[in-house]
Amino acid sequence: MKRFSHWQMITGKGSDGLKKRSIYFQSGSWFVGILFLLFVVCSGCSQAPQTIAAVAADNSGYTVIDAKGNSVCLPHKPQRILTANLTYDAIVAGLVTPDHLVAMNILDTDAGISPLAQDAKKLTVPKVATLTNIPLEVIVSTKPDLIIASDWTDADKIASYRQLGYPVLVCKGPNSIAETYAAVRLIAQALQEQAAGEWICTEMDRQLAEIDAVLQKRTDHRPVGMLVSQMTSYGGPGSMFHELCTRARIENGIAKAGLKNGDFLSKELVVKVNLDFFLVSAPREIDMYGGGRFREEFLSDPALDGLPALNHILSIPDKYLYAASPNCVYAVKALANAAYGDLFDMRDEHLIRGY
Numbered sequence: 001m002k003r004f005s006h007w008q009m010i011t012g013k014g015s016d017g018l019k020k021r022s023i024y025f026q027s028g029s030w031f032v033g034i035l036f037l038l039f040v041v042c043s044g045c046s047q048a049p050q051t052i053a054a055v056a057a058d059n060s061g062y063t064v065i066d067a068k069g070n071s072v073c074l075p076h077k078p079q080r081i082l083t084a085n086l087t088y089d090a091i092v093a094g095l096v097t098p099d100h101l102v103a104m105n106i107l108d109t110d111a112g113i114s115p116l117a118q119d120a121k122k123l124t125v126p127k128v129a130t131l132t133n134i135p136l137e138v139i140v141s142t143k144p145d146l147i148i149a150s151d152w153t154d155a156d157k158i159a160s161y162r163q164l165g166y167p168v169l170v171c172k173g174p175n176s177i178a179e180t181y182a183a184v185r186l187i188a189q190a191l192q193e194q195a196a197g198e199w200i201c202t203e204m205d206r207q208l209a210e211i212d213a214v215l216q217k218r219t220d221h222r223p224v225g226m227l228v229s230q231m232t233s234y235g236g237p238g239s240m241f242h243e244l245c246t247r248a249r250i251e252n253g254i255a256k257a258g259l260k261n262g263d264f265l266s267k268e269l270v271v272k273v274n275l276d277f278f279l280v281s282a283p284r285e286i287d288m289y290g291g292g293r294f295r296e297e298f299l300s301d302p303a304l305d306g307l308p309a310l311n312h313i314l315s316i317p318d319k320y321l322y323a324a325s326p327n328c329v330y331a332v333k334a335l336a337n338a339a340y341g342d343l344f345d346m347r348d349e350h351l352i353r354g355y
Contacts, residue, residue, distance in 0.1 A: 064190045067151055067172040067182075074146065074167055077192045082144035084128040087174065090116045090325035091184055092148070094200055094353045095193045102142035103128055112284035113318040115327040115351045129288065133157045139166060146190060174324040175261070176243050177208070184326060188354075196354025200326050203352050207329040208247070214343055215249045215336060223276040223339050225314070226253030227321065230294045236261040240324050248335035267303040275309035279338070282315040314338045326352040 061075040080102045083089050089104050098119040106127040107113050108120035126138055133153055139161060147166050149158055150173040161168050169190050174180040181201050188197025225245065227235040235241045236254040238261035245252045257269040280295050304310060316338055323331035329352075333344035 062192075064169060064186070066168075066170045067186065068170045070168075070170060072167050072169050072190065074190065076145070078144075078146035078190065080142065080144045081146050081148065081191070082134065082139065082142055083148040084130060084134045084138070085148070085150060086114055086116075087183070087324040088148045088150070088171065088187065089120075090114065090327065090351065091187050092191070093119060094326060094351060095184075095188055095191050095196045096355070098123060101125060102144050103134075103138050105130070107286060110284055110286045111317075111319075112282060113286075113322065115319060115325060115330075115349075119351070134161070136160065136164075139164065148187060148190075174328075175238060175240050177204075177240075177247070177328060180204075180324060180326060180328055193354065199354035200352050204326050204329050208332070211247060211329070211332050211336065211344070215247075218249060218340075222249055222251050224251045224253050224256060224274060225277050225279050225339065226270065226273065226275050226309070228278050228280045228295055228298050229321075230291055233262050233264050235265070236263055238262070240328070241321060244320075244323065244328060244331050244335055247332045248339065250335060250339050267301060270304065271307065275307065277312035277314050277339075278309050279314050279316055279321065279335075281321060282317045284318060 061073060064072045064074065066072050079100060081092050081096075081100050082102050083092060084103055084105050086105050086107055089101060089108050092098075092101060093116050098116070101123065103126040104116075104120055104123065105114075106129045108116045109127065111117035114120065126142065128135065128138055134147065134149070134157075139147065144166060147161055147168045149161070149168055149170050151170055152173055153170070158168055158170065169187070171183045171186055172179055174183055181204070184197050184200050185194075188194050188200075227241060229235060235252070236259040237252075242252050242255060242261065253270075253273045253275050254265060257265065257273050259265060259269070278299065280299070281291055283292060299310065299313065316334065319327070320331040320334040327349075330346065330349050333346060336343050337346070
């Protein structure tokens with residue numbers, strides 16, 4: 001996955017009561033080091049959380065083994081949870097009520113990418129704009145009793161969270177539906193909500209079975225579609241997008257070009273594939289990275305002139321193109337509807353909850 005430069009935005013209110021925004025740029029490890037020292041110096045101003053070592057020593061609570069094989073010791077069932085990650089925020093909100101989240105990703109409020117948008121807009125918690133790491137400022141100010149981080153979070157950042165005494169559960173960023181099941185069950189175990197986790201997995205099973213029953217009856221041409229994404233090395237076999245296409249009975253044009261996830265998609269390869277349509281992101285409320293401009297420039301490139309697929313551009317909300325939470329089952333339905341017509345009724349779409 002293409003990495004953007006690290007920057008964070010924290011929203012809140014100033015002393016004058018007016019809403020303010022602060023943007024923090026991270027240009028190197030020195031910045032984290034200075035912040036860490038400041039936090040240590042200021043630790044006497046507020047009560048520090050119980051350390052992982054202390055929790056383990058008194059034999060209280062319970063232990064969960066995370067995706068990296070780490071033993072995560074929890075003194076009690078977490079009530080203040082921090083992920084600031086679109087996928088994990090949605091999973092947590094499906095296992096426990098959303099007010100357990102002490103902060104959330106700013107994109108959670110965007111209905112074009114997040115199944116959590118309705119709940120997120122109601123919560124008055126810090127909104128964090130980050131694609132890689134949780135700012136230490138947010139962690140210290142919100143005092144979570146569990147941090148959930150993805151396996152692509154920088155190891156030194158995770159170490160710094162743990163050094164401050166916060167339990168960190170590392171989950172694998174789902175690249176398949178099977179890995180989504182695994183993430184749900186791991187987070188459910190950490191939250192002591194195993195029954196809710198199994199309910200979510202059962203609902204995913206039900207919807208996937210419904211999808212398969214409809215699509216397996218089709219004997220017509222399997223359409224070929226290609227994702228237009230700013231992440232120009234994303235979408236081939238090994239990605240969640242590829243699996244969503246496969247389950248939706250769409251042939252992935254990136255795979256047909258001979259690429260796998262992580263390989264760069266050049267315009268020359270696009271031209272060589274006999275595409276039926278392009279899949280592009282629908283306009284969104286929050287477009288921090290210029291996705292709309294990228295789509296326009298990509299599709300207007302003279303190198304693509306004459307391609308029949310330019311007459312069949314399917315605009316799909318990002319929540320269906322980049323789905324990794326349990327709501328990925330709705331992404332399969334939406335992609336199939338885009339390719340074949342209205343096969344599935346989406347009117348009852350909602351955040352899949354286990355409670």
